[in-house]
Amino acid sequence: MKSGYLYLLVHPSDPDLYKVGQTTRHPEERLAEHNSNYKEYTGQIVKETGQKWELKTCIAVTDPYWAETVFWGATPLGAIPFRQGIEVQKMEWEWVEAGLEAARKAGVRPPPKPLPDHVYAYTAWMKKRLEGRGITLVGHVRSKFGKSDFQCSNGHEWRTVPNNVAEGEGCPQCGTGKKDSEEIRQAIKPGILCLLVHPGKSGVIKIGLTYSTLKQCYEENFWGDWEVHRYRNVEEPVLAESIIWELLGYPLSNDREPIHIELSIAEQAFRDLIPRMQSEIAFKLRGCIPLVSDGNYILCPQNSTAHSRSVKSVG
Numbered sequence: 001m002k003s004g005y006l007y008l009l010v011h012p013s014d015p016d017l018y019k020v021g022q023t024t025r026h027p028e029e030r031l032a033e034h035n036s037n038y039k040e041y042t043g044q045i046v047k048e049t050g051q052k053w054e055l056k057t058c059i060a061v062t063d064p065y066w067a068e069t070v071f072w073g074a075t076p077l078g079a080i081p082f083r084q085g086i087e088v089q090k091m092e093w094e095w096v097e098a099g100l101e102a103a104r105k106a107g108v109r110p111p112p113k114p115l116p117d118h119v120y121a122y123t124a125w126m127k128k129r130l131e132g133r134g135i136t137l138v139g140h141v142r143s144k145f146g147k148s149d150f151q152c153s154n155g156h157e158w159r160t161v162p163n164n165v166a167e168g169e170g171c172p173q174c175g176t177g178k179k180d181s182e183e184i185r186q187a188i189k190p191g192i193l194c195l196l197v198h199p200g201k202s203g204v205i206k207i208g209l210t211y212s213t214l215k216q217c218y219e220e221n222f223w224g225d226w227e228v229h230r231y232r233n234v235e236e237p238v239l240a241e242s243i244i245w246e247l248l249g250y251p252l253s254n255d256r257e258p259i260h261i262e263l264s265i266a267e268q269a270f271r272d273l274i275p276r277m278q279s280e281i282a283f284k285l286r287g288c289i290p291l292v293s294d295g296n297y298i299l300c301p302q303n304s305t306a307h308s309r310s311v312k313s314v315g
Contacts, residue, residue: 004064006071006103008096009034009053011045018096019053020071020087022064031055041088059103066109074102115140117275120282122162125235128188129166135177137162152176191237193244195230195270196223197263205229205266206258207248209241229263230270236277243276244269 004024009031011017019042023030034042035052046052061067068087072078075095122141126148130137138149144163151157152171160169170178194208194217208223214231217223234240245252247269250259 001063001108003060003062005058006061006064006067006100007031007058008056008100009042010056011049011053012051013045013049014090016090016092018056018089018091020068020089020099022061022068024064027055027058045088057100059100061103061106063106063108067103067106069109070106071099071103074099115282117278117282120285121278124281124285126162126166128235129184130177131187133170133177133179135165135171188235189237190233190235191240192217193232193234193237193240193273194223194228195266196226197229198226198258200225201258203262204258204260205263207241207244207256209237211237230267232270232273234273234277236281239280240273240277243280244273247272247276 002024004022005027006020006022007027007030009019009021011019019034021030021034031053034040035046037043038047042053059067072087075091075098077089077091077095119140119142122144123137125144126137126141134153136151136153138151138157141148141162144166145161147159148162149157149159150165150171152174153176154171154174156171156173156176158172160172165177166184168179168181168184170176189211191209191211192214194210196206196208198204198206206223206226208226208228210217210222212220212222214228217228232240242252248259248261248266250261
């Protein structure tokens with residue numbers, strides 16, 4: 001970040017026509033450019049009218065880009081999107097004064113807000129499904145059914161619904177990365193975590209994890225007399241199983257036998273599972289610690305101290 005100036009130009013053809021700009025050089029240099037570069041919008045006005053822009057005022061600012069943003073935000077024009085880099089506008093002087101006063105007090109831009117946990121999780125989900133397909137995610141995935149940017153290995157860029165690409169859609173121009181959805185599923189090995197109940201055993205539940213589809217589980221009567229009461233599709237089955245047992249308050253045993261617990265508690269654990277998984281994935285991807293399970297808690301190899309997510313032991 002370099003300090004600079006917020007400057008205001010006025011044009012003799014119209015006393016209400018202003019050009020607002022920011023620069024790290026002296027405003028007089030930018031004035032000369034605006035009056036001589038006929039490819040810019042300001043230069044086109046000079047060429048059409050035969051009159052040059054004049055420097056109305058300038059303000060020394062710590063963060064020129066932020067000062068310009070704050071200026072427009074203080075005017076009624078701040079809500080108008082897509083200015084396309086043209087800061088030439090007819091304005092009432094009261095608006096200009098409000099913008100200049102706000103710019104004087106702007107200081108430096110605030111730090112960016114941290115990304116929500118779900119954005120990290122969705123981004124990891126997308127990248128996992130793009131492996132080996134010649135498609136790169138540009139930026140982050142904020143919603144599986146919103147819009148994100150992608151680029152293929154041939155340089156084509158496009159914006160589309162992430163879930164469509166995750167399910168096998170390729171580059172719309174050359175087809176790079178197109179893949180059968182079942183092939184993708186087999187490659188990433190997602191799972192289904194199930195909350196199972198038994199019609200003849202009140203107060204007892206069982207946790208089931210399968211890499212088959214739910215349809216296959218029903219067709220094969222995978223869990224016998226146990227019925228699927230709740231389920232979650234999970235991209236990281238091992239992590240999901242570890243977390244659900246923690247949320248239930250039980251250690252993950254090798255035999256995964258049924259446990260005595262109120263059904264409402266188990267249902268709440270399943271409601272909390274996905275947000276908790278997103279939190280764990282985000283924590284890892286922010287670079288805090290690599291997750292390494294020792295069966296009781298998650299260790300931080302850098303300093304050999306335990307991460308706070310410890311597993312509660314039940315006697």
